[in-house]
Amino acid sequence: MLQEMRRGIAKVLTFGLFGILILSFALWGTTDFFGSGALQTIVAEVGDNEVTAKEVQRHYERELNVLRQRGITREQARNLGVLESVLTRTVTAKVYDQASSSLGLTVSNEQIVTDIRSQFGQVGSVQFDELLRQSGYTRNEFANMRRAEIPRIQLLESISSGVNSSKKIISNLYRWRTEERSAKAFNVSTSNSKIPTPNEAELARYHRENKTQFTAPEYRAITFVHVDPVSVGKTIKFTDTELKQVYEDRLSEFIEPEKRALMQILVENQEAADKAYDLLKKGRDFLNVAKRIANQNAKATNFGVVAHNDLPANLADKVFALEKNKFSKPIDDAFGKRIFMVTDVVAEKAKSFESVKEALALDLRRDQAVEDVVRLANKLEDELGKGSSMESAANAIGMLPTKIVAIDLRGRDPSDKPIKDLPGEPFTKTVFNTPVGQDSFLTETSSGGFFVVRIDSITKSTLRPLVAVKQQVRDAWISLKRQEIARAKATKLTKQIDQGTDIRSVAKKSLAKVISIGPITRSAQVKNVPPALISKIFSLESKGKATFSATKNGYMVAVLNEIKVADGQSNKQQSDTIQNTVKSRMISDILAQLQQAIRAKIKVSVDQNTLKEFFDRSDNPGYGGNAPRY
Template sequence: MLLESMKKGIGKYVMIVLASLLILSFAVWGIGDMAGVISNPDEIAIVGETKITQREFQDQFRREMERIRSRVGNINAEQARNIGLADTALNSLIAKRLILLQATALGILISDDQVVRRIKKEPTFRNEMGQFDRVVFQTTLANNGLSENMYVASLREETQQEYIGGAITAGVEAPPTLVNKVYQFRNERRTADIIKIKRSLAGKPPSPKEVQLVEFLNKNSAQFMAPEYRRLSILHLDPVEVAKELSPSEDDIQTEYEDRLASLSVPERRQLEQILLQDEEASKRAYSSLNEGRSFLSVATEFSEKPIEKTKLGLVARRDMLPMLADAVFALKKNQFTKPQKSPMGWHIIRVAEIEPGREPKLEEVRKQISDDLALDLALDDLVKRANQLEDSLAGGGSIDDAANDIGVKVLKTALIDSSGMSQTKKKQNGIPLEESFTQTAFSLKKGETSNLIETSNGGYFMVRVDDIVEAVKRAMDEVRPEVQAAWKADWLNKSIRKTAEEIRASVKGGTPLASAVSGKNLTVEVSKPVSRFSSLSGNLIPPSLLHEMFNAKVGDLLIGPISDGYAVVRVKGIQAASLANSDSDLKDLKGALSIAIANDVLQEYSRALREEYPVVMNQAALDAYFSNQDYGRR
């Protein structure tokens, strides 16, 4: 966190690009593309020949959570993972590691003198006289849980990253013409007249005749096909199942517990509430109000620029906080609040609502987790040996059944199943590998063919043989009559209201006023508020299906598109062009954002090349294990 606070200094632009955009560049591939097998549960990923440990990931994930909390308020680890923050944290570590590997390969070394100069220039380490103070330096490091060696090594790496990032993105700047065009594109607004025609206006559909149902089934046979079914023989080596049969020794469990105690320990955490203001004078007035005895909630309501629910930061550890805030906050007692504290985000007043003491878990509390992790590690080693035995057996001409018998496992013989694993009687087939690659493999083979031995994302293996195939066929009317009847009636309703929409459009095009065209049809004309291409769909009268088309149309054009319960007719009413006058501040911000976006494109291509040169393997099992620990992983 200390290094994060320094990014506003030397190399600010480069560090913004590296910190935020290299992350995005890896989103092009996604975590799944990097999945592989790593036997050590403490290693989250391997980049080239270097390792990213669980502790490194944990620290980065916490930093990402703190960044999000400063914007949206409290969020727990599970919610953070669901919105992709774990991927962001891991991608960030991978991106930085790739840059460092390339910097080393290019011979870019940072001397001790360069590191010393950067340290002495850092305002955080200066005393009241504005001079570098070694006591302040060491105290600041200690308060952030860093040794001098750790900090120097991190600073050296950051400087290497700046050299590479700066060289790649040097001179990147969005041209004025592009900035103006994008600003006008984003801020143009339009209004529209809207008529919504709901299915209920069409009345009750008639009962279809048999000939109509047959014709409908023939025209829409793809909707009513029986899927292709296959009978499979599956050899599946699942490390999770194998691990259930293994028991690590007590000595191994004790040793692992001691090695992982630091990462398993829970630090002291505090339930915090925050008033965040951009103006120093306003923060002083808010602080005075609190000293007068007013409640934190009432002062936050009066002064805060964020919704009141976002003043709650949740349970936060010292290492989760910005360095310039942590000391003040963790010096408080329960129900006390800080003086206004300055950070890059503004002025903070933080109150301690609750204090949760830190603790080290006893071995018995985490025994199962450690035992399961060690058993999985043993299982992965065992499966590598079994996989080698399988390949030897197959190389000798053995069948899938022979190979399974050689290593003492059973081959699963399935019923006829479709690609979702459902049988013809709609029963789910148990024991099938939960891998997209399994389905793709099993349904790409011909009858009688056997796949290669294929590795799964959790370190297991599978092999599949196709024993029988029942081709997809059109179902007979008697099998799908209720479904065909329902589809025919829905189609009748859609055609009926679509016809009404077409009649209204034709009438208006012929010169009839819009109000007259809908008269007597139990319809109303609504007028939208001005909307942009990027307006929120919530509460917006414009149907999502027509928003894009509306911005390609001219004033007076009539458009027809589906809505959730029918169709809508939309007439473009007015166009409000975006003015560049008095927009200097917005244009400046947009230019910065576009410049970073262009730099991101450059870095994406560079990162692709680096990823080819330094292979990336991600340990999905270790990542899942981190989050599966309810007590110690989600914090």
């Protein structure tokens, strides 16, 4: 049943209107679920409507949950601009909400109930709530989201429903996309080219004309103190006696409550519920009654194992008053009438101290580390504020400063190796924004630590002298000459083929092997064939013509030997795909124009700085963000 529900909720959350296109504009419900009394940070205004940071945060967290499954961390998501993208989509949804509201598009409570029923059918209330919870919603939030989305979708559908592309456009695109070409090709290698040894004048000229290749970045010598939560956490120890005391104080957290395995019969009206209840009282089998009255199979009838808190209050008390193998009277529910039967009772039990000791110690270390880091950072800042040197300030908190002789903006040393154990960002940015001879402000890292850095000296970015990089200059000069020779040779051989010389003869003289390419389409990727060459093959006007493109080790020359244009009998699936793509792009253009028209009538303003400040605070452990791991 849960798998069926997942498919159902996926259908609701993506609604399949026009694939990703409409998702980009219509998916985001923007109702504020935090209460009007909560402190709100306004990050955008759309007409009379406001977008709060909390609102954006909810959408952002849901997006992160999806990205985490693909191995993308919170920090990477921020760097990729996911937060800004979420804000843009939220504002876009608000703009459409303004338009749908001005047209009087609304949704009644009855329509919301019908919408959810049509998507999920007869599912258990607990399963429904659990699936919503996994997706980051409560039942009210999900209903409110659909209440905002449905008018928006109606607006977009009404605008885009008449969009259609001409058959001629589709036909031409189909032929263009499905055209196939075949070619013969061979490599022009640079490895056998005899390159003379460059003289000093040639090396000096190459060094002078290609300064960026041989210029060293700016390096800075620094001293810094890093109060790291991970390192601090490793120094914190707890005895078994201390852990046992905490275990006893928090025993309620480690008690697994009584649970019950349930079956249910869910029907829409009282008449059906009474009929099912009468049959059960007569001793009929619960599964048989569920099949006969509610048309439920065994999978749909199995409700699962739940605790008292897993159920809504109107169900929990009645269900947990039942004994094993007993069934309830019909119970009213938002989804209809239910009859439950208890098939098993799992007694309450407490987790043993040994089973939770490690997790408890980790939890305590994490909490203590956060407190210790803040305390140490404050003391460090106080010492520096008194005029103490960084060395003295570090000594006052029981730490030693770290010195680095040379670091560049990428966090690398002069040998271009990454420097280990640096604080997280914005460390290098701070290093290069702090004047020489001065201490930076105490700065918090993305991982919850704090650092202060002093710039001891600066080595400016300079062109490395030729004597220091002569071998690199020589290698680069030789590589360039090889490419120049190979290109000249490829140009000459291509011209010979264009003039009628057979490619096999040309390749044989060059001691190269002829390979076959294709038949391929324009979008094909062929192993060991540069994509640029495939594009050039499709730009050739007729068979027998040749072209060439660069490879890693030289050039590849190719001659076109066959063109196959699709006939009038097009592949329906491919034609439909092209038609849908064209339609989506046309809709995208129309919606962009609609956005511009709406924005011309209402005021739309976005405060990116306020949003960034809010998330910079909320992403830090001290403000309720992610805690460090040990």
